[in-house]
Amino acid sequence: MPDHASKLQKTLGDTIYAERKARNLSQEQLAAEAGISMTYLGEVERGEKMASLETITRIAAALKMTGAELLMKAAL
DSSP states (O other), rough: OOOHHHHHHHHHHHHHHHHHTTTTTOHHHHHHHHHHHHHHHHHHTTTTTOOOHHHHHHHHTTTTOOOHHHHHHHHH
């Protein structure tokens, strides 16, 4: 059974993926806009890595939302 942190990572990753797809953005486009590597974005989307608050804010801004809005969509 995954621990609580793993569940949070997966939930956030699923939300970022869904928001990216809803905006018809590729991982490459979103990563470039957020100023992070495409590899790291993929790891975050798959729930393999937990993004820092700074990175969450950058990803959210690239999705044209605030970090708080992104976390609310993820119900975190």
